[in-house]
Amino acid sequence: MEEVSTARVTWRKSTRSNGSGNCIEVANDFAGSVGLRDSKDPNGPVLAFSPAAWATFVSGLKRETLHN
Numbered sequence: 001m002e003e004v005s006t007a008r009v010t011w012r013k014s015t016r017s018n019g020s021g022n023c024i025e026v027a028n029d030f031a032g033s034v035g036l037r038d039s040k041d042p043n044g045p046v047l048a049f050s051p052a053a054w055a056t057f058v059s060g061l062k063r064e065t066l067h068n
Contacts, residue, residue: 013039 011025017039025042027035034054036047049057 009035011035011037011042 009027017023023039033048
C-alpha cells in the first residue's frame with residue numbers, strides 16, 4: 001500500500017458537526033483521490049477513494065437520507 005503525506009492536504013468537516021468528536025474529515029486533494037479520516041485521530045490511517053467511487057458513495061448516502 002502506498003503511503004501518502006497528509007502535510008499539504010486540506011481537510012474539512014461537515015458544517016453540521018456538533019462538536020462531540022464523532023466526525024470524519026474529507027480531503028479532495030489527497031494524491032488524486034478523496035481522503036477520509038477520523039477527526040479524533042488526525043495522524044491515524046486514511047482511507048483513499050477514487051473520485052468516482054466517492055461520488056457514488058455520497059450519492060447513495062443522499063438517496064438513503066431522502067428516503068428516511
